[in-house]
Amino acid sequence: VLFNSLHFLIFFPIVAALFFAAPTRFRLPLLFVASCYFYMALIPAYIIILFVLIAVDYAAGLLIDRAQGPARKRILLISLVANIGILGVFKYFNFFSENIAALSSALGVPVHPVLLGLALPIGLSFHTFQSMSYTIEVYRGRWKAERNLLVYAVYVLFFPQMVAGPIERPYNLLPQFHRDVEFDAERATQGLRLMLWGFIMKVVVADRLALYANQVFDNPGGHHGLTTALGIYCFSFQIYCDFAGYSTIAIGAARLLGYRLMTNFRTPYFASSVAEFWQRWHISLSSWFRDYLYIPLGGNRVPRWRWYFNLFFVFLVSGFWHGANWTFLVWGGLHGLYLIGSIVIDPARRAALRLLRLRETGRLVRFAGLFLTFHLVTLAWVFFRAHSMGDAALILRNLTRPEPGGLTFEYPLGAVDFTLALLSIVALVGVDALRGRFRLGEAIAARPTWQRWGVYYASVIGILFFGVLTQSRFIYFQF
């Protein structure tokens, strides 16, 4: 079920109503059934993969809890191999097969790649990572194994966040499934407000910007100069609104049901360094890599060369997590290089600031940092979105070539809509700026009813009139 579909608009109120109407003991089974339905509406058979993952990791958790010494590690490894193995088969097999065949051919031994005709289960990378975080935490002894299979199954399957996160941790989500949830009107209103904002981000901003970004990325040779630049900027905001929109709807839906999911985005384009960007962007994934890969590799408590390697490696893996394509590896690698670069030049930067008598926290320095960070991140998005490395190179080359005769966009929704698309970016930046200063949701909640409802009605009208109401998938569903 897509959040931005009529299906969800019918499904969710029914589930929420049944959830609160049902006696407490029936609520988890209801969430389990609803989550299975939610997933099976996409590709029904793939629910079996999830059941296998649940069974393996549930058993692994119990066995790790009971085992002593090296046996604990062995069981953890079996669980990780099972998770990564499933990811490998469905997501990475064809990539490795094609590249090994290409390498072999380049070395003079032509080989036909063996390709699996398997569709990638939606959100596989998300629930495998969530599942792995559970077994790792049990192994580390920071979390007791979950005895209740139903609770564990709902932890993996919880429908608001199962296909595109936030990637939850056992210590945040599992205890919530053990508590009885009472209906709380204020919390429900908060949830609905978040969902409304998420829908605006997705349907009004992201899907409209996609109309222009797609033109450049789907026809990289057909546009130059300013058109290409605008297309890239459009994608930069599209992916933010698409993914943050999804996360916000997920968090809102969970909140309405009485569960609190972790924050996944904190106005990332207001970051004044790439390191800060990763503290604000896809927080549940970046913190996953920090906790379960970067720190185990030694983090920054190692020799400097090894620290650089750790950073680069983690971002390379992060890129690969997103997709089995060289473009994602380059995207991740670029972010790794940005971070290493920022560490290397940091002494020089500080010296320059001292020389210019500028404060680190001063407005000018922050704005310069923000501007630079945004453009570095946006440049990396070219690789993330391009269909191939060749396309990415072509887009970057065409970016430097002026457009003869003005913008070459087609206007699928009319010229007015293009203006609206650009205005929506301005509005989004404005809202993000306000959110940085005070809690916008609470500020709205504190207003008199007619003002509050005015905002809600305006939001609904905004979605209905300015939204792109075709059911486009969320970009992160493919991961």
Next chain:
Amino acid sequence: MSPRAFIQQLAWFATGLLLLFVACSIHYMVLSRRDNMTRQLAIFASARPEFLILGDSHPAMNVDMRTLGPRYATLAYPQENWREIFLKARYALAAKRELRGVVIPVDLHMFAAYRAEDSGMTNSMRFTRAYADLEPLYRSPLFPLRYLKSLIVYYAPLCLGPNWSNYRGLVLDDIQDAFADHAPRKRIEVDDFGTIYYSDSKTFADLPQVTREAAAHTRAGELFRPPNDSESLVRAFDAFLDLCAERHIAVVGVRYPLTSEVQRAATAYDIRPAEEVYRKRGPRMAAILDYTHLMDSAPRSFRDEDHLTRAGARAFTRVLGRDLDQVWGRLAMPGEAPVARNASAGRAAGD
């Protein structure tokens, strides 16, 4: 706030949304009065025609009603299939007792697969909403549900996504007009005589040869993709012929001009089933006038693969009008068999 109070507030909020929806629906209905079909129906209502032009975009755009004169009226509209033509004919024959004849398209795509695709019966509900009328035409296992859906969309058109998009477009256009000079946007217009036409002045011949051939290939694929004798459309066609026979209305079939490119591309498809449908029913029509090749020597008369420009439509209609006059003239002669020869096009029913 108690759950009860929350639900009450939610219900009030939803009521507000419902009222907003009703207001938008009323606004949409007001705006819809501008739509081409409504305008065409209004023109028809004020006319006193003896003959009626029915069919899809070919008669709607290729027959210039001003040239044809006041004895004729048109209810031909793009994309219509035999189900809609039948219902429109029934409505028109009931509304205009003075009608003596109808001119229908006997193009070979009229029973094609893409025409048989049934996207709902909301448009047909302009002419009848009776279950018993629609069921035989739109028969399917889930007909009651589809009927209900169409009925809901008929009374609350904004429930349907495309209608909402249309409404949104109209409102945004009006907002834009309030701030800027009005620029005509609608590509398809209807004139004061009911003729549908494109507001631009493109001609098919302006396109490069390769583009024309490719476009013709695509169009032929759409028009003639088998099956070319869809059972549901043939059934509706028979119902139409029965209706005309019952009311003693003469039927003249017209095959409209096609570009040479589409004619060539069409040879790749088996169009015999459609030919067979017309051949069997030929005796039930007063004449079949075939103009497929009429404009072969005037390629600039085509706006696209199979529709004429306004000038092309006027030239074609002069020929059609003359031939129709001959047909009606013969029919008027007492004792003469209702068969007419097509003087201009050289092919007639049963040939």
